[in-house]
Amino acid sequence: MKALVSAVALIGLWQAIVSLTGVPAFILPGPRAVAEAALANAAMLSANAGVTAAEIAAGLVLGCVAGVAAALAMTLSHWASRLLRPVLVASQSVPVFALAPILTLWLGYGMGAKVAVVVLIVVFPVASALHDGLTATPAAALDLARLARASRLDTLIWLRLPHALPHLGAALRIAAVYAPIGAVIGEWVGASAGLGHLMLVSNARMKTDLMFAALAVLAVLTLGLRAAVDAALRRLEM
Amino acid sequence: MLDGRVLFDVRLDLPPGWTCLLGPSGAGKSTILRLLAGLPTGTRFDGRVTAPPRVAWMAQDDLLQPRLSVLGNVLLGQRLAGTAPDAPRARALLDTVGLDGMADRRPDSLSGGQRQRVALARALMEDAPLALLDEPFSALDAGTRRRMQDLARERLAGRAVLLVTHDPSEALRLGDHVHLLAEGRLEPMPLPPAAPPRALTSPGLAAAHEALMTRLAA
Numbered sequence: 001m002k003a004l005v006s007a008v009a010l011i012g013l014w015q016a017i018v019s020l021t022g023v024p025a026f027i028l029p030g031p032r033a034v035a036e037a038a039l040a041n042a043a044m045l046s047a048n049a050g051v052t053a054a055e056i057a058a059g060l061v062l063g064c065v066a067g068v069a070a071a072l073a074m075t076l077s078h079w080a081s082r083l084l085r086p087v088l089v090a091s092q093s094v095p096v097f098a099l100a101p102i103l104t105l106w107l108g109y110g111m112g113a114k115v116a117v118v119v120l121i122v123v124f125p126v127a128s129a130l131h132d133g134l135t136a137t138p139a140a141a142l143d144l145a146r147l148a149r150a151s152r153l154d155t156l157i158w159l160r161l162p163h164a165l166p167h168l169g170a171a172l173r174i175a176a177v178y179a180p181i182g183a184v185i186g187e188w189v190g191a192s193a194g195l196g197h198l199m200l201v202s203n204a205r206m207k208t209d210l211m212f213a214a215l216a217v218l219a220v221l222t223l224g225l226r227a228a229v230d231a232a233l234r235r236l237e238m
Numbered sequence: 239m240l241d242g243r244v245l246f247d248v249r250l251d252l253p254p255g256w257t258c259l260l261g262p263s264g265a266g267k268s269t270i271l272r273l274l275a276g277l278p279t280g281t282r283f284d285g286r287v288t289a290p291p292r293v294a295w296m297a298q299d300d301l302l303q304p305r306l307s308v309l310g311n312v313l314l315g316q317r318l319a320g321t322a323p324d325a326p327r328a329r330a331l332l333d334t335v336g337l338d339g340m341a342d343r344r345p346d347s348l349s350g351g352q353r354q355r356v357a358l359a360r361a362l363m364e365d366a367p368l369a370l371l372d373e374p375f376s377a378l379d380a381g382t383r384r385r386m387q388d389l390a391r392e393r394l395a396g397r398a399v400l401l402v403t404h405d406p407s408e409a410l411r412l413g414d415h416v417h418l419l420a421e422g423r424l425e426p427m428p429l430p431p432a433a434p435p436r437a438l439t440s441p442g443l444a445a446a447h448e449a450l451m452t453r454l455a456a
Contacts, residue, residue: 140299143277147295150318158317162305237305 059118067126133167169238
């Protein structure tokens with residue numbers, strides 16, 4: 001309800017700016033023109049949205065699985081920890097977006113490069129947050145593991161992981177927000193389909209209303225993904 | 239800068255029955271308990287610990303895991319140890335600590351007293367000859383504390399129990415032996431003749447209490 005009110009207020013402000021300044025439609029089209037462009041190109045928009053959504057979903061799933069696996073490996077094995085910890089630290093100082101052109105060069109213009117960008121954007125925050133959570137188990141709880149002479153694996157399953165779930169939940173929520181950004185940037189670098197590709201093409205053809213329509217569809221997609229991930233995590237008490 | 243704890247000489251025998259360890263904060267009571275349990279203490283210990291390989295453990299914090307049910311918490315020790323969880327035995331133990339019908343509840347729906355009952359059932363699951371209790375009753379209200387003391391005495395009968403406590407009345411009520419740990423020394427304290435649990439009215443208790451308080455306040 002609150003979201004609806006702010007959406008209406010934002011569209012009202014947008015319309016007011018367009019009406020009051022008389023800015024030309026190829027710079028800033030009004031809400032009505034964008035809605036008309038969206039309706040006229042509904043089939044094309046949904047086809048491109050499908051491509052972007054598939055890239056986001058594949059990248060998100062692969063990135064989260066890899067991030068969780070890395071964090072678990074680091075907790076279970078000193079070797080994995082020694083190997084991966086510097087990578088995690090380094091990844092936070094390198095803008096992963098800058099790798100998009102290289103990934104496109106290697107993987108081509110298809111979905112592979114976009115999925116790879118999403119994976120790279122998702123994997124490090126997830127691994128890092130989960131690893132932090134796994135190493136922050138209260139000492140008194142770990143006493144129970146020592147008293148039972150528990151193996152690393154049993155300690156991980158029964159104590160470390162349950163205590164780390166809120167950390168993982170926070171990381172997955174952030175991943176859901178980052179993933180669409182990664183897909184669109186991947187498409188900007190080079191693509192033949194997808195909402196990011198459509199935005200570039202519309203821009204080049206001065207179809208600003210269509211570009212805004214693609215942007216709106218992307219926003220709806222991102223908000224929907226965030227809400228779905230949040231609802232799923234709430235069910236799991238994360 | 240000085241970082242660490244000064245070593246002290248200590249010799250403590252733990253016969254079956256309740257041995258209570260009193261002393262000012264920081265005297266090292268919990269350190270002795272952790273040494274016996276084989277837990278890290280952050281101190282150096284030169285000597286010999288003769289303790290069974292597995293001990294029953296109760297801390298001031300009940301250490302209940304919020305995502306596990308009551309039953310799951312009682313089974314946690316076996317799960318951590320990698321042995322097959324014995325749910326029927328855990329349910330039977332929950333009955334004996336007065337928690338019948340609560341096996342599927344979540345810890346956050348329990349009262350403080352009920353939570354310590356779960357912790358007692360979890361400790362009893364070990365079936366160890368030695369039980370180490372680190373102020374498990376100190377956070378409970380007076381009535382609940384007395385009921386938990388009586389329940390723990392009843393359930394842990396026949397085992398060696400070492401109870402660390404801040405409370406002289408608790409030590410005098412429950413202890414078959416009471417030791418004072420202060421200034422790096424363990425000192426056995428005189429006890430009233432009656433067998434524990436001692437009533438407040440039992441002869442000699444007031445005098446023993448006064449003697450303990452005098453030593454603690456010294």
